[in-house]
Amino acid sequence: MGLKELLLLQFIAHLCLDYFFQTGKLAKQKNSAGFKSPFLYWHALVCFALSWLFSLQLNFVLAATIIASTHFLIDGFKRFLINNKTLGRYAFFIDQAVHLLVILVVVILFNKWYGIDPNFNIQINFKYLLIMTAYLICLKPANIFIKEVFLATEIQVTSDNEMPNAGKVIGVLERLLTLTLIIVSQYSAVGFLIAAKSILRYGNNETLKTEYVLIGTMLSFGIAVIAGILINLF
Template sequence: MNAAQFFILQLIAHMLADFYFQNDRLAAQKNTHGFRSPFLKWHILIVFLLSWGLSFQLYFVYGALVIALTHYIIDGLKVYLNRSKWLGNYAFFIDQVLHLAVIIVVTVAYALYLGLHPWWEVALSPRLLMAIFAYLACLKPSNIFIKEVLKAYQISVPGTNDLPNAGKLIGVLERILVLTFILLGEFQAVGFLIAAKSILRFKNDDILKAEYVLIGTLLSFGIAILLGTFVGLA
């Protein structure tokens, strides 16, 4: 296992713990109650087990403990960040940047100074692991990211909550298709998909709603294109 594989596996572990192993209700409870949240302790246990398990090395138990404990502190204090008048709308991004910084520091320290000694050699290349990460990111995490961007810029339009699950599913499908087309080198298909969605979604006399949909669409396509680019560079 090389350092790139190790780092991507830790990113996947974080994504699974923070987005897939908690639902919206539990996340809201954690964000509201902080250290007093009953779910926070279970969340940190999941963070630790995924971080350690996906490292595929026994000695990373200490690194996983550092990641889990700092995760506990960051998530516990996030309640105060959410209440901040100036930073409340950006709490999600600050939270994720701090988690990412910890993962980078811990994985670099292990790779450079303690060495990587996996008990099971990962046969997947960094590019394939990055592709797995990209497809996982295109699902629930991207929906949450887009929602938080709109919240940060205080963008909302009455009536845009109609069929919210349908909107989320459309976003997921378009990101999966765009990412797949990019990985296959079919860039003209991406342009066709953008044009097709423009015809279907933007033929609307409500300017505010059309702009709202346009922002969400550009963010959705932008995420998929960036992820496809990162996979290509891996």
């Protein structure tokens, strides 16, 4: 295992922590209460455990502690960022960028000072690890990212005729299919999938709804396409 594999493993640990191991309700409670949130402390503890576990080496304990401590501080102060009139709408993106920057710096410094020497003799293929990361991103993280893009750009369309969570399920399915098709180099099939999605139409009196769906569709396909291209580069 080398530096790039360790970085990907730590990124997967972050994905699991912030997207799969916390619900939207708990995230909102943590963001609104800050350091007063009981969940924040549990969240930091899980962060430490996942970071250490995914490092595959015992001497990563100090690095995992640093990652968890900074994660705790960043999430604790996030409520002040959310309440900021200028930067509040971009709080999600700033928060995630800082988390990833911390992981990048800590892993690079760990490699420089201690070196990467896993305690478990496991052969890790970087491309397969990258594929797994891409599929994880195409699930819940991509849905949240698209939602935050709409919030940041103040795009809101309401409709009483929509099935709850149907859009999320459709988005996940189209991203998984698109990513799979790109990995196996079936680019023409991706075009067919996009064309099939374009069949969705709204009446002339729902122009805003059509634009809303178009933006969401382009973001959804864009995430899967970029992920697939990055995988194929390796």
